Amino acid sequence: MVKIHGTEKIIQKTFELGVSDVHTISAEAIPIEAHLAKLCEEPKCDGYGQSANCPPYGMKSGQFREYVKQYKHAVVFKFDVPTEVLLSEERREVSRLVHETASAIEKFAINDGYAKAKGLAAGSCKRLFCGEYEKCGVLTRDGDCRFPDLAKPSMSGLGINFFELSRLLGWQISKITKESNPDDVPMGLMAGMVLIG
Numbered sequence: 001m002v003k004i005h006g007t008e009k010i011i012q013k014t015f016e017l018g019v020s021d022v023h024t025i026s027a028e029a030i031p032i033e034a035h036l037a038k039l040c041e042e043p044k045c046d047g048y049g050q051s052a053n054c055p056p057y058g059m060k061s062g063q064f065r066e067y068v069k070q071y072k073h074a075v076v077f078k079f080d081v082p083t084e085v086l087l088s089e090e091r092r093e094v095s096r097l098v099h100e101t102a103s104a105i106e107k108f109a110i111n112d113g114y115a116k117a118k119g120l121a122a123g124s125c126k127r128l129f130c131g132e133y134e135k136c137g138v139l140t141r142d143g144d145c146r147f148p149d150l151a152k153p154s155m156s157g158l159g160i161n162f163f164e165l166s167r168l169l170g171w172q173i174s175k176i177t178k179e180s181n182p183d184d185v186p187m188g189l190m191a192g193m194v195l196i197g
C-alpha cells in the first residue's frame with residue numbers, strides 16, 4: 001500500500017468497510033482521457049443522458065482535470081468480484097456497494113477534516129437508485145437528487161482510465177465483456193475513489 005501521511009485513518013476505515021484493497025495516490029496521477037468519456041455516448045451506455053451524474057451532464061473530462069487540481073490525494077478502493085457475478089444482474093448490487101462505500105468514505109473524510117472530500121463511483125446512479133422513477137430528479141424541474149448521500153458521479157463518464165489506474169496501483173485487471181468466459185477470466189473487480197483535499 002502507498003502510505004501518504006494524513007490519510008491512514010481513512011485507509012483504515014475503508015478496509016473496515018470490507019473492500020478487497022485500497023491505496024492512496026497523488027490526485028495528479030489520476031489518468032484522465034477525454035476519449036474514454038466519449039465511449040458513454042458511442043457505443044451508447046444505457047445510462048447515457050439518464051442522470052445528472054452521467055454524460056452529457058455533469059463535468060466534462062477537461063473540467064474534471066482542472067477540478068482535480070484542488071485535491072492532493074485520491075483514496076482508490078476495489079472489490080474483487082467473480083466474473084460470473086459481473087456478467088449477471090447481480091452486477092448492480094456490486095455497483096450499488098461501490099456507491100455506498102464511496103459515500104461512506106466521503107462522509108468519514110469530511111468528518112476527519114477534509115471538507116472537500118468527493119466520492120466517485122462506477123455505474124449509472126439512475127439505474128441503481130432511481131430505476132422506478134421515469135426521470136432523474138436533478139434533470140427534471142424540481143432539481144433535487146433523491147439520493148444525495150448515495151449517488152456519486154460515474155468515473156467512466158469523467159474519463160478516468162481505470163485500466164491505467166489499476167496498473168499504477170498494481171492491481172491485476174482484465175477486460176470483461178459479455179463474450180468473456182469465466183473459466184478463462186474467473187475474477188474481475190469494481191472500484192471507486194474519494195478525492196481528498
Ligand code: SF4
Pocket residue numbers: 050051052053125126127129130135136137138139144145146147148151
Ligand atoms: S435523482 Fe436519481 S438519477 Fe438523478 S442524480 Fe440523484 S440518484 Fe442519480
